[in-house]
Amino acid sequence: MHRVFLALLVILAALVGLDALRPDAAADGARSGEVPEQRAATQGAAAASAVDLNPERAATRRRLRDAAARTYLDSLLLGTDSLIRRWELGSGRALDVAIVEGGAPEYAPRLANMVREAAARWEREGLGFYFTFTADTAAADIVIRWQSRLESEDRAGQTDLVWDRLGHIRRAGITLALRNTTGALLPDDALLAVAVHEMGHAIGMPHSDDSEDVMFPRARHNVISPRDRLTAYLLYQLPPGSVKESDS
Numbered sequence: 001m002h003r004v005f006l007a008l009l010v011i012l013a014a015l016v017g018l019d020a021l022r023p024d025a026a027a028d029g030a031r032s033g034e035v036p037e038q039r040a041a042t043q044g045a046a047a048a049s050a051v052d053l054n055p056e057r058a059a060t061r062r063r064l065r066d067a068a069a070r071t072y073l074d075s076l077l078l079g080t081d082s083l084i085r086r087w088e089l090g091s092g093r094a095l096d097v098a099i100v101e102g103g104a105p106e107y108a109p110r111l112a113n114m115v116r117e118a119a120a121r122w123e124r125e126g127l128g129f130y131f132t133f134t135a136d137t138a139a140a141d142i143v144i145r146w147q148s149r150l151e152s153e154d155r156a157g158q159t160d161l162v163w164d165r166l167g168h169i170r171r172a173g174i175t176l177a178l179r180n181t182t183g184a185l186l187p188d189d190a191l192l193a194v195a196v197h198e199m200g201h202a203i204g205m206p207h208s209d210d211s212e213d214v215m216f217p218r219a220r221h222n223v224i225s226p227r228d229r230l231t232a233y234l235l236y237q238l239p240p241g242s243v244k245e246s247d248s
């Protein structure tokens, strides 16, 4: 029943995060230059059919702009499809996470604990959800897998989201790489930084333009910053969905 419900609602899917990690300088010293983030978002034909000058949207846009000095949620108005995507929350909503152990010869069980820690860092922000862990990948809200490297050069993590026309995230898939582009194993602090970053995308977080934030495209930090925190609060206060000025 649950699956059928999901199948009916899931109408939009896109690759929302394809992330870069600056290769560890100590490991190889190479390719530390900035490489443009690859970010793609496609939108199906069933875009929201709201009317122009929607007052709720206008209010949301105002709140995004008013908070722009302290958050980066307004980046949604600039570089992406102007859609606020987040999980629909009841009181104390559980998000089921399936960690698919293995997948790469470099995989080690400690990596599952690293993902649990990444999830816990967002959970501790008190956004209205908590994470539970399941082995059932078909029923899970968020599925995490590992690969030696991602197909895309110079990327250490990728998050694919599925959301409905209201902007509610229905499913997230995270792929984490274990090696950088030169083939060197990523150190644990870098793996954790990417895991926190991708888990951020999985709850709907956009990119930050500040390298101190975990949502900076080239994730370096694994501790959620005050700006990350305020952005996440704002994300879970605002109504999801399009914040475009009109659907022209």
Ligand SMILES: [Zn+2]
Residues within 6 Å of the ligand: 017, 018, 019, 197, 201, 207, 216, 217
């Ligand atoms: Zn990202």
